[in-house]
Amino acid sequence: MSLAPFTDAELQAYVDGRLDAARRAELEAWLVEHPEEAERVAAYRRLGDELRELYAPLLVEPVPPSLAALLTTRTRWRRAAAVAGWIALGGAIGGLAGWELHEARPEAAAIPEVGATMARRAAIAHATYSPEVRHPVEVGADQEAHLVAWLSKRLGAPLRTPKLDAVGYSLVGGRLLPGDNGPVAHFMYQCNRGTRITLYVRTEMAGNQETAFRYAREGNIGVFYWVDRKLGYALSSADISKEDLLRVANAVYQQLNP
Amino acid sequence: MNEAQRLVDLIPRLRRYARALAGDRSSADDLVQDTLERAWAKLHLYRRGTDLRAWLFTVMHNVHVNKVRATRSTDPLDDEMPELAQGAGQPDALMVRDLDRAIARLPAEQRAVLLLVTLEEMSYEQVARTLGIPIGTVMSRLSRAREKLRAMMTGHAAATKLKVVK
Numbered sequence: 001m002s003l004a005p006f007t008d009a010e011l012q013a014y015v016d017g018r019l020d021a022a023r024r025a026e027l028e029a030w031l032v033e034h035p036e037e038a039e040r041v042a043a044y045r046r047l048g049d050e051l052r053e054l055y056a057p058l059l060v061e062p063v064p065p066s067l068a069a070l071l072t073t074r075t076r077w078r079r080a081a082a083v084a085g086w087i088a089l090g091g092a093i094g095g096l097a098g099w100e101l102h103e104a105r106p107e108a109a110a111i112p113e114v115g116a117t118m119a120r121r122a123a124i125a126h127a128t129y130s131p132e133v134r135h136p137v138e139v140g141a142d143q144e145a146h147l148v149a150w151l152s153k154r155l156g157a158p159l160r161t162p163k164l165d166a167v168g169y170s171l172v173g174g175r176l177l178p179g180d181n182g183p184v185a186h187f188m189y190q191c192n193r194g195t196r197i198t199l200y201v202r203t204e205m206a207g208n209q210e211t212a213f214r215y216a217r218e219g220n221i222g223v224f225y226w227v228d229r230k231l232g233y234a235l236s237s238a239d240i241s242k243e244d245l246l247r248v249a250n251a252v253y254q255q256l257n258p
Numbered sequence: 259m260n261e262a263q264r265l266v267d268l269i270p271r272l273r274r275y276a277r278a279l280a281g282d283r284s285s286a287d288d289l290v291q292d293t294l295e296r297a298w299a300k301l302h303l304y305r306r307g308t309d310l311r312a313w314l315f316t317v318m319h320n321v322h323v324n325k326v327r328a329t330r331s332t333d334p335l336d337d338e339m340p341e342l343a344q345g346a347g348q349p350d351a352l353m354v355r356d357l358d359r360a361i362a363r364l365p366a367e368q369r370a371v372l373l374l375v376t377l378e379e380m381s382y383e384q385v386a387r388t389l390g391i392p393i394g395t396v397m398s399r400l401s402r403a404r405e406k407l408r409a410m411m412t413g414h415a416a417a418t419k420l421k422v423v424k
Contacts, residue, residue, distance in 0.1 A: 009397040012404070016375060018382070043408045047357075048376045051278075054357055055377060058274040067269055070294045071262050212299030215292070242291075 005030060011037075015044045066243050114205070115214060115232065117180065119225045122200035122234030123218035125177055125186055130196040130238070137173030137188055147174050151185040155203050157231060162199070162255035164189055167248050169197055197237045197248060205232040213249060215242065224249040228256065261301060264310050265294070271311070271378065272318060278373050279322060281362040289325065293318040312388045315378070319370065319389055326366065360410040368403035371396055 006027055013019040014027050031038040129136055139147040144161060152159045154176055161171055169189035177184040181204040189197045205227045216223045222245050225234035233256075235249045272293065276286040297317045304313050361369060367389075374385045382400075386393040 008401050012397060012400050013382075015404070016379075040408065043412065044404045047404070047407055047411060050357055051361070051373075051376050055274045055278050058277055059270045061270070061273070063266075063269045063273070067290060067294060068266050070291065071265050071298055213295065215295070 011041065015041055015048070069243075115225055115227065116216060118200070118202060118205075118232050119214070119216040119223040119234050120218055121179065121184075122198070122225065122236050123216070123221040123223050125184075125200055126198045126221055126223075126236035126238065127219070129175070129186065129188065130198055136196075138175035140173040141171040143173075144171065151176060151183075154183045155185055155201070156182075157203050159185055159201060160256060161187055162252045164197075164248060164251055164255070167251045168192070169248065172196070195237070195239045197235060197240070197245070199252060200234040200236065202232045203230060205230055213246075213253075215246075226253070228253075261304065261306075261310065265297060265301075265314065268311055268314055269294070272314065275315065275373055275377060276318065276322075278361060278377060279318075279366075279370060281358075289318065289322055292325070293321045296321055309384065309387075311378075312380070312384050315374065315388045316390070357411065360407055363410065364403050364406055368399045368406070371399040372403035372407070375400055 010019060010023065010027065014024060019027065031041065139150065141147075148159055148161055151174060161174070164170070168191045170191075172188040172190050174185060174187040177186050177200075179202050181202065185201040187199040187201070189199070191197075213224055213226045216225065221236050221238045222240075222242055223234050223236045224245055225232065226249075227233070233252065235245065235252060237245050237248075240248075269290070273286065273290050276289040276293070277283065280286040280289050293314070297314055300317065304310065361372075364372065370389060371385055374380045374388060375382070380388065382393055382396050385396045389396070
């Protein structure tokens with residue numbers, strides 16, 4: 001099948017209706033003399049039509065509210081991202097503005113590793129402590145002030161326990177855990193049906209530029225994690241949907257950034 | 259119109275592309291959700307006045323590439339031309355499912371180009387920018403994707419002879 005008078009790119013452009021009129025006329029004349037090529041072009045067009053037809057239903061299918069909600073309920077995330085931008089200014093990337101293509105660069109790809117590791121550790125901690133019936137926490141919510149003071153001192157950072165009653169969760173208590181970079185604070189919350197959520201807080205995240213909310217899954221445990229100033233947060237649950245966990249994560253973020 | 263509303267308006271197109279790119283519905287849903295989360299968090303990187311659709315599809319492309327890399331799923335080799343399983347059933351349903359499967363069998367980078375050109379009807383320049391590849395690469399991937407798809411589909415649907423459209 002020789003296409004001698006035309007390049008393959010021209011043939012593709014013809015299929016897509018993107019060839020200029022003069023060239024198109026020449027190509028059409030040539031196709032009349034070359035039925036095999038004409039058939040090939042026709043097949044390309046027919047497959048294009050079938051492809052559009054095949055996926056067309058998705059264009060008219062109602063958008064799940066949860067998807068649109070991602071773009072409306074989380075206006076605060078932009079602020080978090082803006083904070084991230086300021087932190088990043090002190091860092092390595094100078095030309096933050098521009099295309100998402102920056103994402104593909106290897107130096108940027110290495111950074112989320114810290115966050116991913118944190119999410120993994122948070123999921124393990126969740127799996128370890130949330131099934132506990134008798135000893136889910138070291139210090140209970142009845143001694144909240146003591147719990148916060150103790151963990152703040154050990155982490156060397158002022159911590160706060162977000163109030164999550166508005167989203168249906170109350171504080172059970174907390175404990176101290178060993179982490180990659182020193183002690184970690186681990187808070188547990190529970191709803192009235194007994195579903196538990198844990199919040200993992202670690203320090204030494206200052207060099208981390210990845211501060212948007214991110215989601216990870218470890219086995220059956222979903223984790224939303226993010227960085228706010230020097231602290232890294234990871235919110236885990238095995239029992240609620242990603243959307244519900246996101247709602248709680250959003251509440252935690254708002255509580256910590258009033 | 260603000261960017262949030264424009265992003266919402268683009269969701270159906272994003273879902274269509276994701277479905278064709280990822281193959282199955284649940285992977286596609288995940289892909290769309292992760293893309294929107296990422297786009298929303300990174301919206302400050304979007305340069306006003308530039309093509310928001312291309313930007314959004316770039317975000318999706320990067321999310322998809324990272325996912326594929328993370329799960330270490332391998333794409334069919336470039337030269338590989340697997341046989342499509344023969345099945346019974348309604349010819350139309352079979353035909354549709356086979357096109358779906360044939361697209362899934364294209365190498366990922368060829369599939370992305372074909373879908374952006376065919377479904378999104380992007381210009382070759384827009385495709386090149388969206389995927390971050392030279393335009394020559396767009397053309398060669400498009401050409402190979404189309405030929406591969408034709409071979410797969412006509413090889414199977416031998417009963418329905420291709421007509422020459424005049």
